[in-house]
Amino acid sequence: ETGVTQSPTHLIKTRGQQVTLRCSSQSGHNTVSWYQQALGQGPQFIFQYYREEENGRGNFPPRFSGLQFPNYSSELNVNALELDDSALYLCASSIHNRDLNEQFFGPGTRLTVL
């Protein structure tokens, strides 16, 4: 049974560029949630995907978008990058409607925007 994996581990972009981050969910999990963790802060919920559709969204602008694929893996896309987008991006996989303590996090992608 493989855990949650994310790619890439680190990424450097410049302001105005676009970025795509990837997440493979744990085997048997059908729901993926994305979180942004800025330096010195706790993770903040961006959105969740279930059945290839957005299933809840936090307080993030539309330039943050996502996809979920039939194999339950997911992408997070951020357009028009801003300096404040520099953060650790975490994805978490789970089984829909199961307890939150059964949600497992990946190691994250560290994004730096210059």
Added chain:
Amino acid sequence: DQQVKQNSPSLSVQEGRISILNCDYTNSMFDYFLWYKKYPAEGPTFLISISSIKDKNEDGRFTVFLNKSAKHLSLHIVPSQPGDSAVYFCAASTSGSRLTFGEGTQLTVNP
């Protein structure tokens, strides 16, 4: 609007002693609370949780206490071990929806 707050950025304790990490929340609709541990270069890992219908939950060396009237929860680790050194996040949710995290507390357990 920080609905979950951990007011201590860091805590240092001696091995074998008790570690107490605190967390306050403002949203009375939260009904499920969790603690996560995070090591560098790893994602948060679930530690222990508590439902709002309880005031205490134990799992080995870890105990979580919930005081709903004060909107406060705490994590007790007894005895503390050097391997417990990590960042601890408390998190809350409403009806199993998204997690709202606190800012985290860096725990250092000294041998």
